[in-house]
Amino acid sequence: MNNQNQLSQKREKKRKLILQAASEIIRMEGMEKLSIRKIAKKINSASSNIYHYFVDKEDIVNSLMTEGYRNIVHSLPTQDFIQNPKERLTEGLRTYIESALKNSDEYIGMLVNSSPVLLEHTSLLFEGASLKREALSMLYQLIKEMLPDDIEPSQLELIAQSVWTATFGLIIKLILEKDLPIEQRQKLMETHLSITAAGILVFQDQEK
Known part of the structure; x- marks a missing residue:
């Protein structure tokens, strides 16, 4: 291994x-308490050294969101190997829930946070969010495959936002009520997935 690779690593x-x-720091104290000084102290380094790696605090937050949230988002795969759109959506959501529960600290720290800096990355209830938020876009596409082609994009987005919000609520409660028996957790998750798929198909019936 040459010196360049060693330096890079x-x-x-x-x-x-x-x-x-x-x-x-964000998880334990909140976004408002994050500072370069605190980060430096936590890693036993001089504050000035941090600036060799990041421009400022905002750069650090953006990097956290880009890398951390990407891991969460990518747990919602398209499940292309599954032919049935309903089953593809169900499996995608199941994988997303399980991944969020495995990475509960990261999930809570990033998504249960009203910091304007974080909301620039995580907000997805605004109109047009399916074009700007990768997680919602993936969910939007999965739902679109289940419904008739003549459903308006704005309606599809509202459905995706509602599904994501309901799933988010279940995840948060499962994280908070962590002492629930595994069997009960599984029942809740499977019931949520069944109700979600059935609810989406209501729109299919309405368009016939």
Whole structure:
């Protein structure tokens, strides 16, 4: 391994260390308490060293969102190997829920946060969100496959937003009520998935 590769790996390791420290501060104290000084103290480094890796605090937050939220988003696959659109949606949502529960601290820290900086990345209830938010866009496409072609894009987006919000609510409650028996958690998840799929198909029947 040449010196260039070693330097690159060392830089990436330090960068990840900074992001991990920032994530822990946000989770434990809130976004408003995050500062370069606190990050530096947490990793036993001088504040000036942080600026060798990030422009400022906002750059750190943006990097956290880009890397962390991408991991969450990518747990909602298109499930192309499944032919039936309803089953593809159900499996995609099931995978998303399970991934969120496995990464509960990260999920809570990023999505249960009213910080304007974070909301620039995570808000998705505004009109046109399906064009700007990857998670909602993927869900939008899955729902679109289940419904007639003549349903308006704006209606599809509202359905996707409602499905995401209901799923989000279930995830949060399952995280908070972490002592529920596994069997009960599974029943709740499967019931939610069944109701979601059936609810979407109501729009299919309305268009006939």
